[in-house]
Amino acid sequence: MADTTSSRPPTSGPAASRPGARDIARWPRLTPLRFTLLVAAGAVLLASIGDVAPSADRLIGAVPRMGSLLERMLPPETDPAFLGRMGLRLVETLQIALVGTLFGILLSFPLAWLSAAGLSPLGRLRWLARGTVSLFRTVPDLVWALFFVSAVGLGAIAGTLTIIVDTAGFCGRFFAEAMEDSDKRPREALEAVGARKLDILASAVVPQCMPSFVNTSLFALELSVRSSVVLGIVGAGGIGQELKSAFELFQYPKASAIILAIFVIVLVMEQLTDWLRRRLG
Amino acid sequence: MTALLKPSPLNADPAGPTPAAPAPAAAAPLISAESVTKRFADGPAVLDGVTLAIRRGERVALLGANGAGKSTLLRALVGLIPITGGAVEILGQRFTRQPTARQRATLRRRLGFVFQFHGLVGRTSALSNVVNGAMGQGHGWRSWHQSLAPAALRDAALEALEAVGLADRATARADTLSGGQSQRVAIARAIVHGPDLLFADEPAASLDPAAGLDIMRLFTRLAADQARTLVYTTHDMRHALEHADRIVALKAGRVVFDAAATDLSERDLEPIYRG
Numbered sequence: 439m440a441d442t443t444s445s446r447p448p449t450s451g452p453a454a455s456r457p458g459a460r461d462i463a464r465w466p467r468l469t470p471l472r473f474t475l476l477v478a479a480g481a482v483l484l485a486s487i488g489d490v491a492p493s494a495d496r497l498i499g500a501v502p503r504m505g506s507l508l509e510r511m512l513p514p515e516t517d518p519a520f521l522g523r524m525g526l527r528l529v530e531t532l533q534i535a536l537v538g539t540l541f542g543i544l545l546s547f548p549l550a551w552l553s554a555a556g557l558s559p560l561g562r563l564r565w566l567a568r569g570t571v572s573l574f575r576t577v578p579d580l581v582w583a584l585f586f587v588s589a590v591g592l593g594a595i596a597g598t599l600t601i602i603v604d605t606a607g608f609c610g611r612f613f614a615e616a617m618e619d620s621d622k623r624p625r626e627a628l629e630a631v632g633a634r635k636l637d638i639l640a641s642a643v644v645p646q647c648m649p650s651f652v653n654t655s656l657f658a659l660e661l662s663v664r665s666s667v668v669l670g671i672v673g674a675g676g677i678g679q680e681l682k683s684a685f686e687l688f689q690y691p692k693a694s695a696i697i698l699a700i701f702v703i704v705l706v707m708e709q710l711t712d713w714l715r716r717r718l719g
Numbered sequence: 720m721t722a723l724l725k726p727s728p729l730n731a732d733p734a735g736p737t738p739a740a741p742a743p744a745a746a747a748p749l750i751s752a753e754s755v756t757k758r759f760a761d762g763p764a765v766l767d768g769v770t771l772a773i774r775r776g777e778r779v780a781l782l783g784a785n786g787a788g789k790s791t792l793l794r795a796l797v798g799l800i801p802i803t804g805g806a807v808e809i810l811g812q813r814f815t816r817q818p819t820a821r822q823r824a825t826l827r828r829r830l831g832f833v834f835q836f837h838g839l840v841g842r843t844s845a846l847s848n849v850v851n852g853a854m855g856q857g858h859g860w861r862s863w864h865q866s867l868a869p870a871a872l873r874d875a876a877l878e879a880l881e882a883v884g885l886a887d888r889a890t891a892r893a894d895t896l897s898g899g900q901s902q903r904v905a906i907a908r909a910i911v912h913g914p915d916l917l918f919a920d921e922p923a924a925s926l927d928p929a930a931g932l933d934i935m936r937l938f939t940r941l942a943a944d945q946a947r948t949l950v951y952t953t954h955d956m957r958h959a960l961e962h963a964d965r966i967v968a969l970k971a972g973r974v975v976f977d978a979a980a981t982d983l984s985e986r987d988l989e990p991i992y993r994g
Contacts, residue, residue, distance in 0.1 A: 623834065623836050624838045624839060626799075626838060627837070627838030627839075627905070628838075628851055628854060630797070630832035630834075631831070631852050631853070631854050631855050632823070633851070633854040634854075637862070637863065641840060641851050641862075641863045641864070642851075645841075645842040646842060
């Protein structure tokens with residue numbers, strides 16, 4: 439046992455004597471191709487700034503108009519009939535967010551399992567599930583809202599379907615990553631006693647991933663509340679519809695009241711999810 | 720402990736007797752490996768023509784330095800990894816590359832496996848981890864958690880925890896247990912279904928010497944009490960000499976000697992660690 443050190447292969451040479459030298463050797467070099475790509479990327483960025491970034495003149499010219507708009511927005515509307523209608527729309531917004539997030543999480547869970555490397559019962563066909571999650575995630579929520587408004591008509595149902603798909607895309611990806619990153623040793627131990635893939639998921643993977651699942655779900659809820667606020671702009675229910683009408687009819691005090699209400703709702707929801715995260719963490 | 724000597728309700732095969740596993744003749748080996756070879760990708764052979772026969776009730780230590788192939792051999796014998804060449808016969812199930820799904824199910828019902836790093840699920844209780852050990856016994860979702868388990872399974876799990884001296888920590892979360900306690904829970908998980916065969920891969924290597932010795936004594940006692948066959952890997956000569964009936968030494972994927980532990984001394988074993 440004592441001579442095991444002497445039997446090790448010799449570790450000589452500059453890389454061994456200078457810690458980190460090997461890492462430095464791996465740093466990318468500025469090859470002609472990389473230099474060309476860097477210059478091209480810089481040119482595209484500069485051209486984009488020229489095309490769409492606001493110029494100083496435009497910004498300075500807009501300040502008086504912004505001031506005038508803010509003046510017309512204040513004070514916010516306090517008519518009880520309007521506040522009552524706004525309250526109902528806010529409740530609908532929260533309902534869209536909550537129900538959509540709940541069903542989205544329920545849908546994302548099997549999608550995550552089916553797409554997780556090393557865990558999916560689909561084997562090589564897991565790309566089908568992964569592709570579905572990518573599709574849900576990469577298409578923006580307003581585009582999904584337009585799709586569902588066309589499919590099921592105007593109103594909260596289109597909004598809820600949008601939030602379901604949006605949440606399934608978001609949670610599906612992060613749930614799958616958490617599953618893949620879970621400790622493999624309990625999985626191997628259960629495999630050795632004859633566990634099936636579903637047993638391993640339920641007994642070894644889910645308990646390990648639960649803190650990550652809870653965190654991701656709470657973030658998804660925050661995102662859903664923000665999304666559900668704007669979905670009404672394209673007719674998918676919620677407070678967004680009132681906001682759109684207020685701006686279109688130049689009812690700026692009503693618009694400011696709605697914006698204030700949205701601010702309060704989002705803030706309260708963030709505080710609530712932070713508190714839940716601390717409680718459940 | 721005494722209760723564990725009785726036939727456990729968990730031993731009952733829900734599919735009835737397995738025709739593919741006839742009772743072996745008294746002298747027939749329980750496990751046999753014939754010229755087993757294992758290569759990972761295009762690398763060198765990790766197992767190079769290993770031939771081995773283990774009889775019922777034997778306590779066999781697979782001894783060798785790191786990288787000698789002992790863990791690979793242990794996993795290959797139970798079909799946890801596919802072999803590249805040769806054949807394995809275990810509990811009447813013969814396979815070449817790897818066992819079929821049916822063979823695997825039969826094997827899992829009759830053997831227990833303990834890993835070096837115990838592989839417990841940290842966020843669940845010790846009892847739930849032990850209940851999980853019966854997953855191959857046809858309980859389905861009821862073996863996912865102790866709260867879902869039928870009374871017979873929960874009783875068997877408590878009994879297994881009692882056998883390893885941890886009944887009082889049954890409700891403790893697994894990630895609050897010490898290394899030695901965790902390994903005891905892993906052993907309870909491996910024996911909850913009353914297996915004929917117990918495999919352990921370096922069961923004491925991640926523990927301090929005192930805890931490691933306790934674990935080896937526990938293994939020896941459990942194997943002797945139940946007349947179980949015990950096969951374990953170790954790189955510790957004393958764990959092999961003091962707790963095994965027989966020592967199979969491996970070096971570079973080959974069996975270099977196979978002898979009764981009583982015929983060997985530390986001096987005989989030292990050459991297997993030399994380069």
